[in-house]
Amino acid sequence: MQWEIVIGLETHAQLNTQSKIFSGAATAYGAAPNSQACAVDIALPGVLPVFNRVAAEKAVKFGLAIGARINRKSVFERKNYFYPDLPKGYQTTQLELPIVAEGGTLQIQVGDREKTIRITRAHLEEDAGKSLHEDFHGMTGIDLNRAGTPLVEIVTEPDLRSSAEAVAYAKKLHSLVRWIGICDGNMQEGSFRCDANVSVRPVGTETLGTRCEIKNLNSFKFMEKAIEYEVRRQIEILEDGGRIVQETRLYDPDRDETRSMRSKEEANDYRYFPDPDLLPLVVDEAFLDQARASMPELPQAMRERFMRDQGLPAYDAGILTTSRELAGYFEDTVKALGGEAKMATNWIMGDLSAQLNKEGLEITNSPIAAGQLAGLLQRIVDGTISGKIAKEVFAAMWAGEGDADTIIAVKGLKQVSDSGAIEKIVDDIIAANPAQVAEYRSGKEKVFGFFVGLAMKASKGKANPAQLNDILKKKLAG
């Protein structure tokens, strides 16, 4: 039987506010345990929550970025359950009325296919603390620094059909939340975490299969592997005539498998009800206007602009708009260069990206600034150096030997465009290789490359390639 994979993702993105969602304690990561937990975070008797409006601003920005409807009035509710790292015995979250309502979408590219993923909702809630099971000799330590960190939970429709689509969506979302400046996206520190709801159904059927939720996928690689494992597991069960049990599963990267955490029957009854300590969150027109005004140009719009105005292919424009910094670098380069967008793109996505990846650097830490790269490309455009020599100059620039013009001058890399000098080289080669010349003249034009290679070598790569071609052709023709 042919199976169709159906995936929906729930993503928890920590909002990068200075203080917590319901208290004034700081949210910085990595502080000494419980040093950033105030009376409210510890849930002392008598304390009360006060909502941090900055979290609403960030959630609204997200809603605007995906084109969703914003609820003018959203309501905080209590999700009640006991856990040691949940100090109040309930999590304050939104259920019936989330701040970001329906209507949002995200465009993903898988291969050369584009697809629209619908986002059901996004709501505000608080993060829990952490239980530390190591180092406490059979006991558990509780660190409440994270308790109360604002989260926005982003839920998709079951629109994803493969692990590749799920990863493409997650990457796109990851890039968007960073783009609009609401989340630092640090997956190691847990700032961006995904849960995947996975089910399979026979191709052609409408009803959804029973789903399993895989929790806490904190890297794109694990997400892909976990979904693939889970799909295989479910198909095997179904093909053996079994039945999928709805449950929550955890992915174990060491063994590359998912394991049951709790079944639906064991699931808590969370007894949600509106939090009487908090007023409904009202978003008025002025608040929306302010959020709109603070929005940068969105990646989708920028991508279309790059395709339209710079004539870039969809793929290139997509890559360049994965982060605001990369797009900014591209725009700065083209501006300084006065055009040549495709050439700039090839260098940025090619040599520059390769070198950055190799050294694990972000574009913002590139040793070659956009203006410097433009300076190098300018010398290709004006014929001072060839593309090949440019790579050598690039390497020197990367190594900090100065800007392109300095390196070209110091190393004597200026292209030879003096036709007399090139003619002399060509004459010498023709004279030294009569057999190949005869071959060429008998119609074996493939040998042409042999002459180019020799000429380049003789000029130490500095011969102007176009000029060299012309002269070679003319002289070989006799």
Next chain:
Amino acid sequence: MINTSLKELSAQLASKKISSVELTQTFLDRIKGLNPKLNAFITIDENKSLAQAKAADALIASGEAGPLTGIPVAQKDIFCAEGWLSTCGSKMLHNFVSPYDAHVIEQFNRSGAVNLGKTNMDEFAMGSSNETSYYGKVKNPWDLDAVPGGSSGGSAAAVAARLCPAATGTDTGGSIRQPAALNGITGIKPTYGVVSRYGMIAFASSLDQGGPMAKSAEDCALLLNVMAGFDARDSTSLEREKEDYGRDLEQPLKGLRIGLPKEYFAAGLSADVAQAIEAALTEYRKLGAQTVDISLPNSKLAVPVYYVLAPAEASSNLARFDGVRYGYRAPEYTDLADMYGKSRAQGFGAEVKRRIMIGTYVLSAGYYDAYYLKAQKLRRLIAQDFTNAFAQCDMIMGPTSPTTAFNLGEKSDDPVSMYLSDIYTIAVNLAGLPGMSVPAGFGANGRPVGLQIIGNYFSEAKMLNVAHQYQLATDWHTRVPQGI
């Protein structure tokens, strides 16, 4: 000195006729003498109180005293006070010394008042007789066989027995007004949102409201001036202009329209209470007021609606008492679930457990719509009744409680009959309105009767005026229990 009004005490302190240390010591001595009989206080700390009194005397000497500077005030043990044991009447918090001050405590400290100690109360404010306290029952000073009411029974008994000049209470369904009535003192529950709930240990967040309990309406006005005020740490605190609740005390009552809800004078009201209330109304007519018959048709729903909503909120509010971070933890347990189970089973008393279970039930999947949501809808109808009534009258009056103080143990095995002792007070909390109780004579058994005054939103100053004029014309509020 023990029967002196706050205004007069303040004048004597200002003129150095007495010192705050003397005043505080006088009440501390009375507590030492009488508390073993009444059990009105859970915690006394002479050193702390006297240190505050000394500081108050210095403030007075420097000429920077306010109206409450140097006045000892007993604090209900529901208010967290820095460095004080703050138990909320529960074993669960038997060891909880608060590291911070509630807003109300801060306000009193700022005013230079002296914290005289923490008063006994029903556990987590759940009770109408003070019999649910882990720290033992409070006795009614008018009759040691009678309950003092609850949940602010310790504060009420302490004021009635003159163990303190004034005290604080909190009122979720009548917990200021009912004990005030049963002890023959004056107490006011302000409009929801007037007094910050920050640091007031939560029972039912949407209903809880702190307020003063004292010998007279005039004293209550001075106390409310200190307790009320916007506090950004409580999202339900109302941002309003600071007001002087005593500003209208001397206004005549001519033309005042008093609404008498027929539902508050129906079956269930005992004859002696009815008689005392009638006499009070006659007094009001003499003062120039007129009475109007009104109806609050949804009154009968108030108790059932309350016993859905308050436990629902409580079941969640009390989830933090889990033995993990502070408070009581069972000495022995096998694993996490067992620690939760045992700590809560041992740390909470029967009434608290009953309400947690009711609350958990009404919020459960499949029951939420039928109970919680339905109750929320009815709550709006109950509030609407009052809005309609205030189109016909300025104040609503009736009995605070259907009977005078009942006997200790009389209702402790019958929760429903206990819940019905708040039948006239609960609707006021559901509507968020201000309500007060004023001494209005005695029942057949010699126990006090309270007259309830219900005002429209933010009409506290007017209510205190209405009560004060009555207290100028009567002397019920000056009567003190004899022979304790």
